[in-house]
Each structure stands twice: as structure tokens, then as C-alpha cells.
């Protein structure tokens with residue numbers, strides 16, 4: 070199986086690149102942010118809980134997020150592989166993902182990290198907020214909180230995969246197709 074963690078700060082382009090990657094490599098796309106938003110829209114119990122954290126730019130607690138992700142992985146029968154987009158965001162999530170995949174006799178093939186400067190992220194998120202209507206992209210204070218949470222809680226996940234020699238950094242600025250090509254080079258090399 071080809072199991073990719075697509076990593077990067079909010080606004081790095083993970084969603085955009087995931088859409089192109091799943092088409093080319095026929096992978097299952099699991100975006101925890103998308104799943105939370107679908108639950109919020111559907112008014113589920115999980116959605117109500119997730120919203121209280123998302124609106125403040127905080128991470129949804131690990132046990133909730135890990136449980137949800139595991140059930141999504143378990144729903145798939147005979148997948149070619151997964152793109153994990155926006156997960157794992159903490160070291161505990163990374164460890165839980167390894168255990169889950171190990172129980173299925175597979176593992177993470179690589180972490181592809183889109184690298185983008187903070188100033189560029191702030192600009193992109195505000196533009197996305199106008200286009201998508203996402204509330205957490207419209208408030209500069211919430212955007213800053215998400216970037217701070219990324220630096221404090223999510224950056225250690227990079228070390229987790231570097232330690233396994235699975236980390237590949239890719240510049241996330243420039244044309245969408247150029248960035249996509251760079252991602253494909255890393256995937257095809259593996």
C-alpha cells in the first residue's frame with residue numbers, strides 16, 4: 070500500500086494537492102478537517118463537539134480525532150492506500166496511526182511536507198475565508214492561533230517521521246502544477 074501523510078501548516082495547499090494526488094494514484098483521501106466540517110453540517114454530536122474547538126483555532130482532542138480517523142480507515146475495504154491530510158497533528162496521533170496501520174500489516178510510506186512562510190499563509194487563509202466562507206479562515210486572531218498551535222503542537226510530528234527517515238520537504242509556493250510535479254517525483258522515487 071501507498072500511505073502518505075500530507076503535512077504542512079494551515080493554508081499550505083494540502084487540500085488542493087490531495088485532490089490531484091488521489092486522482093493520479095487512486096488513493097483514499099482522509100482529511101480530518103473535512104470530516105469534522107461534514108459532521109458540523111450534519112449537526113452530529115461529534116460536529117457540535119468539534120465546532121467548539123475549531124471556532125477557537127484549537128485542536129480537537131486526540132482521543133476524539135484518533136477514534137474518528139480509525140473508524141474511517143476501518144470503513145475501507147481493500148484500499149490501494151491513503152492520503153492522510155491534516156492528520157496526524159500531534160505526536161500522540163502519529164503514534165496511534167502507526168499502531169493502527171501496523172494492525173493492518175502496513176505503515177506510512179512517507180510524509181510529504183508543503184513548506185510555506187507564515188506571512189504567505191496568513192494572506193492565503195484570508196483569501197480562502199472570503200471564497201469558502203469558512204469561519205476559521207475569516208478571523209485574523211483565529212488564523213494566528215492556528216499557526217501558533219501548528220508551531221507548538223504539530224511541528225514535533227515532523228521530527229517523528231524524520232526519525233523514521235520518511236520526511237520529505239517540498240516548497241509549497243509557486244504554480245499548483247509545479248508543486249504537484251515535485252510531490253509526484255518524491256512518490257515515484259519511493
Ligand code: AMP
Pocket residue numbers: 079101102103105122123124126127128129130134154155156157158162205215
Ligand atoms: P483543516 O481543515 O485541516 O485546516 O482543519 C480545520 C480544523 O479542524 C483545525 O483547525 C482543528 O481545529 C480541527 N482538526 C483537523 N484535523 C485535526 C487533527 N488531526 N487533530 C485535531 N484537530 C483537527
